Amino acid sequence: MTINYPLHIILILFIIPPCISNSPPPQSRRSSLVLAVDGGTESVRACVFDPLTGTPLTPPCSSPYTLFHPSPGLAEQDPSQWWSATGEACREAVRRAGEEEGYDVKELVRAVCVDTTCCSVVFMDKDEEVVGRSIIWMDQRAAPQCEEIMRRAGGDPALRLNSGGEGPVSAEWFLPKCMWMKENNPEVWESIKTACEYQDFINLKLTGVLVGCTSNAAVRWHCDGDALVSGSDSGLPTGLWRSVGIEELKDKIPRKFVAPGARISTLSPSAAEHLGLTTSCEVIQGGPDAFVGMVGLGCIKPGQLCLITGSSHLHCAVTESPNSEPTFWGPYRGSPLPGIMFAEGGQSSTGSVLNWARRTMFPDMSYKELDALASAVPVGCDGLVCLPTFQGSRTPVTDPDGKGSFIGLTLGHGRAHIWRSIMEGVALGTLDCVSGLRSGGHAASEIVVAGGAARSQLWLQMHADAANARIVCTEFGDAPLLGGAILASVGAGVWGSVEEAVGRMVKVDRVVEPKEENVGKYEKLFGAYKELAKSVRPGVRMLKDIRGGDGGGGRISPSLLSADWANMEREIRECEGCGGHVERLHCDVFDGVEIKDPLAMTFGPKMIRDIRKRTRLKIDVHLVAVDPIRYVDPMGDAGADCLIVQYESFDGDESLRRCLEEIKKRGMERGVSVAPKTPIERLGGLLREGIVDVVDVLTVEPCFAAQEIQLGCLEKVKSVKREFPKVRVMVDGGVNEDTIKEVRRSGADVIVSGSFVFKNAGGVKEGVRKLINVAA
Incomplete structure (x- = not known):
């Protein structure tokens, strides 16, 4: 039977539905989103991602905080500024994502994941109030405690990641900083109930729950990260703590440890308001920025090597070998993820040296202009070499007292030579670290790069030529943020595993091949670099008594x-x-x-x-x-x-x-x-x-x-x-x-x-x- 509708009813059927609501059709709305947060050395950055594709909805939003240098070698930050900046960056990221999508997205953000700098140590009293400023990762005040650790506990099984227990230990790490606090401020140390990291502090502010991160503990606390996942105290280095006279540290660290990608809790009401989200949003464990960045680069399988660039450089080689050598740190069990090991090289000051040089010597020039300036100078800078160890050295020689230098300066050198020499010095330092990893059997033919260096084609080429390795850049170059998004998506149940999420969310953008004509030049320059680095160390130690x-x-x-x-x-x-x-x-x-x-x-x-x-x-x-x-x-x-x-x-x-x-x-x-x-x-x-x-x-x-x-x-x-x-x-x-x-x-x-x-x-x-x- 045929039903004949009047014309005015037919028109209503076609006209009214679009007029009922201003919302887009249901199929245009995303089903879920995740928020990734990166707590770096100079600022907090936040970005909303589509977890199905790994696509950021907008560029990251940033909020800065202050870096204090009370005296040479010291570096501190105020944790309250971290928390304020986290709220500002997250609220802005959620707001901008909503503007981009055309609707309020906060209800769709299913999970948030935070990564932070590693070894930025926070002390809190019994009321969870912060005691003083944080002693952040680049601070070198605990150098004497490093010597004490090796003197009193050298050979301890927990130090196996330091050349089989023969050391050295870095002043950046958690234990020497706690020892410094105890030895230099014993009354304050007695009042401290909690010693933890930036990572743990932020998750506490988000959830009201204090947990440690297994990745942090595996890499910088001398722990077995895999053992900590199971909740076993056997993963803690209690023997080491006893040997160096700080056994009470066991009672000051978080009681529970959570692995990256695992759920901690949901946002507390106050935290949800602070971030501009809802209390149904899950908080997923992140980790140290560089090692979350490994996930964001897709470096989670043996044989892969990644380079995380920023204020410093980290070189991370995923490995199946437990072999350790004096020229690198690790391998670490249970980092960046449970069941994985990686070995590490590192440079303490890289991008931070460029920032310093631009601020003090080239304030009138952009980085793009400086790249053009450096491009006009030949490889080797006409005999000028920069040793960029401005904040000490990590590997292959661990030297917290190391200082930077320019060697070979003449009246014929100009500003372009100085700038390029810093870029080359960092690239040669990368070769030094990668060579140390290779000597221990942790080799790779390509290096996946993320961070600030990826924005400079000239600097990428220098790294490729110096290391004689292919450089791979991913489509979304901000690896820590993408890594956080991957972990958040797995924790929220969007993907069943990190491997599955990496396969869907990480994409290659471009490849930089080493130039054969430059490889030999850098090899020769590297020989001079090594000799100069060795020769200046005694003089630098003599200068130590003159400073500060x-x-x-x-x-x-x-x-x-x-x-x-x-x-x-x-x-x-x-x-x-x-x-x-x-x-x-x-x-x-x-x-x-x-x-x-x-x-x-x-x-x-x-x-x-x-x-x-x-x-x-x-x-x-x-x-x-x-x-x-x-x-x-x-x-x-x-x-x-x-x-x-x-x-x-x-x-x-x-x-x-x-x-x-x-x-x-x-x-x-x-x-x-x-x-x-x-x-x-x-x-x-x-x-x-x-x-x-x-x-x-x-x-x-x-x-x-x-x-x-x-x-x-x-x-x-x-x-x-x-x-x-x-x-x-x-x-x-x-x-x-x-x-x-x-x-x-x-x-x-x-x-x-x-x-x-x-x-x-x-x-x-x-x-x-x-x-x-x-x-x-």
């Missing part, structure tokens, strides 16, 4: 002869609490025979060994004994850093020379002490031979405490510093508030003080503070 602190020389060395021997560990902790003003302990070892007074006999090698186990400070041993050469091996075995022998204990320069040679063989610094009655000229020959590292000028008679200083002896200090400025000179005896100014004016590098420091009514810290303030 109390102005360089005149640091205090407390003499343990005046300490309370029944409470020696407490006295040592007091010395450690004096910060940079105290770097060494002075230990007088007298046998009571050489000076013919049995009452002057003091402690021996066993005491030195016990002191060594309990402190990171350098130990100077002043030895007054018959036949001092007998004590060289015992003192070396005990852990002395410098052995100072008494000039008057020898029957001539030849026997003293033999003793100094033995001291050098044991790896200790060679010191000679001269009594008040001995003319300093007696040491002239040995000093000119360069076989004396330290001169200890006694300004009191040896072996007895609480004597008055003999100020005339300070002329010896001036004489040595005038003729031998590189020799470290210490003044030993009679130093107090009344004499410190004269001692400081003499040019002494180290000032030994015993009675004044240890007998001070206000304690050791107060005694040292008084000396420093008076001397300033």
